[in-house]
Amino acid sequence: MKEVKDTDITHIPFEAGNISALKEWRLRVLKSDCPGCYGLCCVALHFSASEGFPLDKAPGKPCPHLMADFKCEVHDSLAARGYKGCIGFDCLGAGQRLTGVTFPSQSWRAAPKLSRPMFEAFVVMRHLYELLWYLSEALERCEGKRLRRALQEALIETDSLTFLDPEALVKIDVNALRAGANEFLIEVGEQVRGIYGNGKAAPQSVRQRLGRYADLAGVKLGAMNLKGANLRGAILIASDLSHSDLSGAELIGADLRDANLCGANLANALYLTQAQVNSAKGDRETQLPEILDRPVHWV
Ligand code: SF4
Numbered sequence: 679m680k681e682v683k684d685t686d687i688t689h690i691p692f693e694a695g696n697i698s699a700l701k702e703w704r705l706r707v708l709k710s711d712c713p714g715c716y717g718l719c720c721v722a723l724h725f726s727a728s729e730g731f732p733l734d735k736a737p738g739k740p741c742p743h744l745m746a747d748f749k750c751e752v753h754d755s756l757a758a759r760g761y762k763g764c765i766g767f768d769c770l771g772a773g774q775r776l777t778g779v780t781f782p783s784q785s786w787r788a789a790p791k792l793s794r795p796m797f798e799a800f801v802v803m804r805h806l807y808e809l810l811w812y813l814s815e816a817l818e819r820c821e822g823k824r825l826r827r828a829l830q831e832a833l834i835e836t837d838s839l840t841f842l843d844p845e846a847l848v849k850i851d852v853n854a855l856r857a858g859a860n861e862f863l864i865e866v867g868e869q870v871r872g873i874y875g876n877g878k879a880a881p882q883s884v885r886q887r888l889g890r891y892a893d894l895a896g897v898k899l900g901a902m903n904l905k906g907a908n909l910r911g912a913i914l915i916a917s918d919l920s921h922s923d924l925s926g927a928e929l930i931g932a933d934l935r936d937a938n939l940c941g942a943n944l945a946n947a948l949y950l951t952q953a954q955v956n957s958a959k960g961d962r963e964t965q966l967p968e969i970l971d972r973p974v975h976w977v
Pocket of ligand 1: 741744745752753
């Protein structure tokens, strides 16, 4: 396994206002690095058919495809075997953080006594990393000193929590933390969507259906101007967004499983994650934010 050093996992680079340093930090820290992890997501989490897995698996039980070296034996055929949930999962870097820093160089296989605390801490760390992801993007894109300061404080607080020891980590009230961050994320969402026109350029029939938690599963939204649209928590399963412009569209929590993103412009979409992109369909023409990787299964 690749060794993760303490120095690879640094605190957020404040000196705030240094957005290029923040971008560099996001690229380096908020990226999953499976060779630097002991396959935590393949053991700690629960699988079920409703989440895109062909089998049910209890949390804490290793997936039958996880090999002794912590690699996946069916990595190259996940989709064909029905493991869409694995393709669509991204720990954002929480896994290598746990195995490299919180439990340095200790695997759950070599030290079974540590399994339970490690898996419980992984679940919390994953939530913290998700918050870091959204807060750091919000800070990158927000306007105004008050909001910038509030986001900076929230980010520093969340970052410092990730350095806690396992006992303290599992006591974190993640819901309260999220609720506190949410008001800032919403405010930045309104700012960014406003800059891009709040989805007002979409056709009238579509405009009426846009909005928070909109159910747009299977809906044809292709080749449309969806700039600044509010798609917060929207259900976009198998919807057609091909060749649409989603600049400034807010996609936090949107379900993009099997959505068609071929040729779509998401380069400036807000709160888009690698997991959402991995679970969708796209191609070489799909434009993504710089921080996200083009999924290898896209043609
Ligand atoms: S199928 Fe592979 S990636 Fe998915 S949980 Fe099992 S070992 Fe991990």
